[in-house]
Amino acid sequence: MYSEKVMDHFSNPRNVGEIENASGVGTVGNAKCGDIMRIFLDIDDKTKIIKDVKFKTFGCGAAVATSSMATELVKGKTIYEALQVTNKAVMEALDGLPPVKVHCSLLAEEAIHAALWDYAEKNGIVIEGLEKPKNDISEGEEEEEY
């Protein structure tokens, strides 16, 4: 079902963990659908280079693998370059995903965007081309009180 690359990134995910006092944190997805991704960015304020990136993900094999690959793809890049990392790029880097799992790669893209948005907000800057992330974890949580 999954490519070797996906299995590799699932079994040995890169950049799992968290960054304390991260420059930007983004959480997308909701527990209801079974996928939540949280990405932490450590950004150099001068160069705008992503010095470090970590993730935490609740989800299926593809969700973990796309998180891992997305973090690899943005690491060492500037925030402007990171914004250009699309879900398609993540999928290609993983040698493809089964059709039902394409949404995982979208989630990974959104998680990066959400972390960048958080950074921009904290620092009062505008990152050209970055839109406010749609997915918000709190939406899902409120409905779960039963």
Next chain:
Amino acid sequence: MEEKKILYLDNAATTAVAPEVVEAMLPYFTEYYGNPSSIYGFAAKSKAAVDKAREVIANSLGAKPEEIYFTAGGSESDNWTLVAMAEAYKSKGKHIITSKIEHHAILHTCEYLEKNGYEVTYLDVDENGLVNPADVENAIRPDTILISIMYANNEIGTIEPIGEIGKIAKSHGVFLHTDAVQAYAHIPINVDEENIDLLSASGHKFHGPKGIGFLYIRKGIKMGSFIHGGAQERNRRAGTHNVPGIVGMAKAAELAMEHMKERMDKQIKVRDYFIEKVQKEIPYAKINGDLKKRLPNNINVCFRFIEGESMLIMLDMKGICASSGSACTSGSLDPSHVLLAIGLPHEIAHGSLRLTISEDTTIEDMDYVLGELKTIVERLRDMSPLYQDFVSKS
């Protein structure tokens, strides 16, 4: 890569065909391949084998041979029952009662009937997945033609109070069907004692072959065919008999009935050993389904903060075959309808694991699973933002 041992713990999905079953089937492929419906003497052997099989199956349920109809499996038996009963008794009414935790072969057929003018009541279940017989009684209306409640649930293993529901159905003059695909040949069933009018079963769930099942139809029920064509099965189910399949299923039933009690005791011991260990040794684990009214082979547990498919892939890497009710394994965004019906929130239902043992599963096997599971759950929790939030809140 190192050679890995396969530990198959998905016996509710399908089972290994028993060697004795294969042996019993073989002559009916190459030697006695005649069509039981043919007139010449050569085909008599095939016909005799089908008759004998029908008797074995009937005896296992306390039924009469002429009440057993061979089908291609559980889904056909379920579809046949609902569609043909709806058709046969529509002059009495168009109301059917079932539960929210039935197999999709029942639920999707009910949806089909709803689109065709029938009304279906889907009963709630309690937190252990039990249907309340009083709810069944309250749902009965003058136009109710059929009650269909599964004998035991395929996901959480809960055994429904079919005997009590049977009494109620009988006293109201409503027919009772039970989908016994997971229960038949695993636990004792008697159609007369439990007032069951129709019962679905499938060969491959009890070490028989795939593609063969049966429907028990109590004498006197006037429902018609589902598969139209030839005059097989007393004009009720067309299609050349799957002779090797029928012989194999009957052999499997015979083997299952022979030492049912011992097998049940053995499985219950292994099942309860594991359930107790999981609860003791893995935090935030919840057992789903009734602990006592439970299929001997079923273990179903939710691990909070993690997702089922990830767990399954990691178990697979260790040679352990299991299943889950997570959305990712169902191909939709929603987790299992059964887990939602017993009141689990979505994010907990996504973290479910079903292990269904066989009579060959040992305590040592389950110790191995437990050891691997501990590592896997811990690893996935370390990776989980839900667990991170939980830890930081508490």
